[in-house]
Amino acid sequence: MIDTAGVTDRFAHIGRLGVAFSGGVDSSVLLALAARALGVDRVIAILGVSASLAAEERAAAHRVARHIGVAVVEVVTHEQDRAAYRANGADRCFHCKDELFTRIADEVVIAHRLDAVAYGENADDARRPDRPGARAAAAHRVLRPLADAGLDKAAVRSIARALELPCADKPAAPCxxxxxxxxxxxxxxxxxxxxxxxxxxxxxxxxxxxxxxxxxxxxxxxxxxxxxxxxxxxxxxxxxxxxxxxxxxxxxxxxxxxxxxxxxxxxxxxxxx
Incomplete structure (x- = not known):
């Protein structure tokens, strides 16, 4: 398996971690590595739920989290209430992710005594110009351990297969x-x-x-x-x-x-x- 120390080392000073979780391969690998490093009782999967999340994807995310052994906390997001999101400019993902991370900060961090929140951006994502959601993550100081460790999509899938995650070969499923x-x-x-x-x-x-x-x-x-x-x-x-x-x-x-x-x-x- 690819060396994952570059990811897990980033959890060294974290007591409790929340992972913004979709059930896709990136956030699932991040969740699994965090659970291994910290223990399943010190990690939670945070799933944003709104009309833009297909019911099938929601159910699949719960199945993956159960496989990993980590509890899921659902957060209802209201990006549809934001005029800038409805207008659907090229920055739509910024407004969606800003809503998600705002809800997490307001409703989850204190309630679950989290020291940090992370999400599954990988190194390929970090190089793409069409990922405005990354700006929202940076503004909310959300960690991106996979990207910071230099893991691209191929490496993430390799880790997912080695960990025998059920989503290892799952196609990308944007909202x-x-x-x-x-x-x-x-x-x-x-x-x-x-x-x-x-x-x-x-x-x-x-x-x-x-x-x-x-x-x-x-x-x-x-x-x-x-x-x-x-x-x-x-x-x-x-x-x-x-x-x-x-x-x-x-x-x-x-x-x-x-x-x-x-x-x-x-x-x-x-x-x-």
Whole structure:
């Protein structure tokens, strides 16, 4: 296994730690390493719950935390009450993470006697220009042990496999709001549409996907290997039915495949970067 001392050494002077937790591979590895270093009774997993968190992701996060043996504290966030979040500019993630870390500071830190809060930014994330949530973490003095130890995504997945975490090969699952084009409002109705469409498509055998919300059109991103069967009967018709049942009128399969940062990167890098 990759040497994790660079991460665990950062817990040396911490009595009790809270980990901002999503159930994804990064925060799960951080949680597992913290639990090993400090003991499961000195670490809590803090899960932000709002309309932008799919019910499936919420349940999966609880399963991973149970596997690690750490208690989960749910925090209801209200980013939808923030006009800047609803406006959905390129900095939307800043307002979401600022809401989360504010709630953690106000509702969790004192109640659970935490000495510090950490989150699962890795070294690859730290180099990307489309991660405004990192500014919120810095403003709230949230620790980022994985990034500071220089662990990139490949290293994190390697550690997850060595620790036999159930999410070791879990595809990235950004929040539902990331499926809505910038400068169009984030609404609970749109988030529900996206969640329902993605749930149905997973049932059809597509575990990794994005449903991008373009008004009446659902633009479906799938890994390249899944594109041929997605446009071949009988799945082609089933995909269309699933999307229409979620409230869209049209279904479009994007030939470019799954695109991380599809909406934000062009705004922060420029369209030809």
């Amino acid at each position: 539902l709001a990331s499926r809505i084009p910038h400068f169009t409002d984030v609404t609970p109705e749109k988030l529900r549409q996206i969640e329902r469409a993605e749930e149905e498509l997973r049932r059809l055998g597509f575990p990794e996907l994005r449903v991008r919300h373009h008004g009446e059109i659902a633009r479906i991103e799938l890994p390249s290997k899944d594109l041929p069967r997605a446009v071949t009967d009988p799945l082609r018709g089933a995909i269309r039915d699933a999307v229409m049942a979620a409230g869209f009128r049209f279904a479009a399969v994007d030939l470019a495949g799954v695109q991380s940062g599809a909406f934000t990167l062009p705004l922060v890098q420029g369209p030809h970067a």
